[in-house]
Amino acid sequence: MLQINPSLLPSRIFGSPAWDDNALYSPTLDISYNKTNIVVNHSKGLLLLHQHNAVNTAEVLRFITPTVIKDTVGVFRPGNGLLYLKNDNTPGFADIAINYGLAGDVPVAGDWDGNGTATIGVYRNGIYYLRNSNTVGFANLAFAFGLPGDLPVVGDWNNDGTDTIGVYRNGTFYLRNTNDAGPADISFSLGNPGDVPVAGDWNGDGIDTVGVFRPSNGAIFLRNTNTSGFADIAINYGLPGDQPIVGDWNNDGLDTIGIYRNGSFYLRNSNTLGFADVTFAFGLPGDVPIAGNWDGLPLP
Numbered sequence: 365m366l367q368i369n370p371s372l373l374p375s376r377i378f379g380s381p382a383w384d385d386n387a388l389y390s391p392t393l394d395i396s397y398n399k400t401n402i403v404v405n406h407s408k409g410l411l412l413l414h415q416h417n418a419v420n421t422a423e424v425l426r427f428i429t430p431t432v433i434k435d436t437v438g439v440f441r442p443g444n445g446l447l448y449l450k451n452d453n454t455p456g457f458a459d460i461a462i463n464y465g466l467a468g469d470v471p472v473a474g475d476w477d478g479n480g481t482a483t484i485g486v487y488r489n490g491i492y493y494l495r496n497s498n499t500v501g502f503a504n505l506a507f508a509f510g511l512p513g514d515l516p517v518v519g520d521w522n523n524d525g526t527d528t529i530g531v532y533r534n535g536t537f538y539l540r541n542t543n544d545a546g547p548a549d550i551s552f553s554l555g556n557p558g559d560v561p562v563a564g565d566w567n568g569d570g571i572d573t574v575g576v577f578r579p580s581n582g583a584i585f586l587r588n589t590n591t592s593g594f595a596d597i598a599i600n601y602g603l604p605g606d607q608p609i610v611g612d613w614n615n616d617g618l619d620t621i622g623i624y625r626n627g628s629f630y631l632r633n634s635n636t637l638g639f640a641d642v643t644f645a646f647g648l649p650g651d652v653p654i655a656g657n658w659d660g661l662p663l664p
């Protein structure tokens with residue numbers, strides 16, 4: 365049975381409502397484990413705990429208000445390499461602001477180490493620089509893939525829980541199942557030169573597959589297998605000049621589309637024609653959107 369060190373609790377909890385009773389110590393509480401994290405089902409929500417140095421103690425990382433959000437947005441400022449990440453899809457200040465990459469880099473985000481948390485990376489002239497935490501520092505992984513001018517695309521192509529890289533070049537995708545240098549494991553054609561690549565799990569089978577956004581008219585073509593062929597889903601979403609973004613905004617296991625336009629996000633919870641389900645301002649015109657599960661919550 366997990367023992368909680370009471371002296372660690374009050375100062376470690378943030379968010380609202382504040383800690384106000386001893387329910388955590390009840391042996392009847394539902395406690396589950398997720399790797400190094402421990403989730404305690406508390407009367408006011410979930411407490412995410414992290415096992416402390418001492419074997420039988422834990423510190424509270426944060427109080428989780430029940431939520432359905434899984435993937436949330438961020439922006440990369442191409443002029444200076446600053447990244448601003450948000451832990452909910454609402455307007456307001458960034459939860460994480462860091463410098464990563466250089467002016468002109470193209471940002472990516474994925475779970476490179478399979479720990480449930482998405483982290484940042486950049487693609488620069490045919491080289492990926494991936495980091496395993498959303499903090500300032502050097503790349504944990506740096507390797508060549510593709511050619512200068514390629515567009516980066518990332519996803520879990522083989523359903524092993526780890527996101528890996530790929531590139532899109534003139535209507536052809538080149539995907540790799542490991543984050544290191546080497547040839548593409550999968551290559552196929554989809555879309556036209558000038559299209560912008562996207563990737564996500566459109567059908568909930570655990571495999572991320574690709575799609576393209578056509579900036580000239582806002583058309584989106586998604587495919588449920590990483591093979592050549594006609595789009596399984598073809599919809600119009602957004603306007604010419606919008607930037608596409610993909611995520612599981614409502615934690616239903618399906619990735620859906622969104623667009624970023626002049627400092628505002630327009631997210632949709634189904635890959636169908638219609639208006640945005642979630643709209644909010646974040647970042648500045650000219651920023652490049654990214655999305656991911658930055659805080660790893662809710663836990664599976």
Ligand SMILES: [Ca+2]
Pocket residue numbers: 474475476477478479480481482483496
């Ligand atoms: Ca990760």
Ligand SMILES: [Ca+2]
Pocket residue numbers: 519520521522523524525526527528541
């Ligand atoms: Ca994978």
Ligand SMILES: [Ca+2]
Pocket residue numbers: 564565566567568569570571572573588
């Ligand atoms: Ca899929």
Ligand SMILES: [Ca+2]
Pocket residue numbers: 611612613614615616617618619620633
């Ligand atoms: Ca979803």
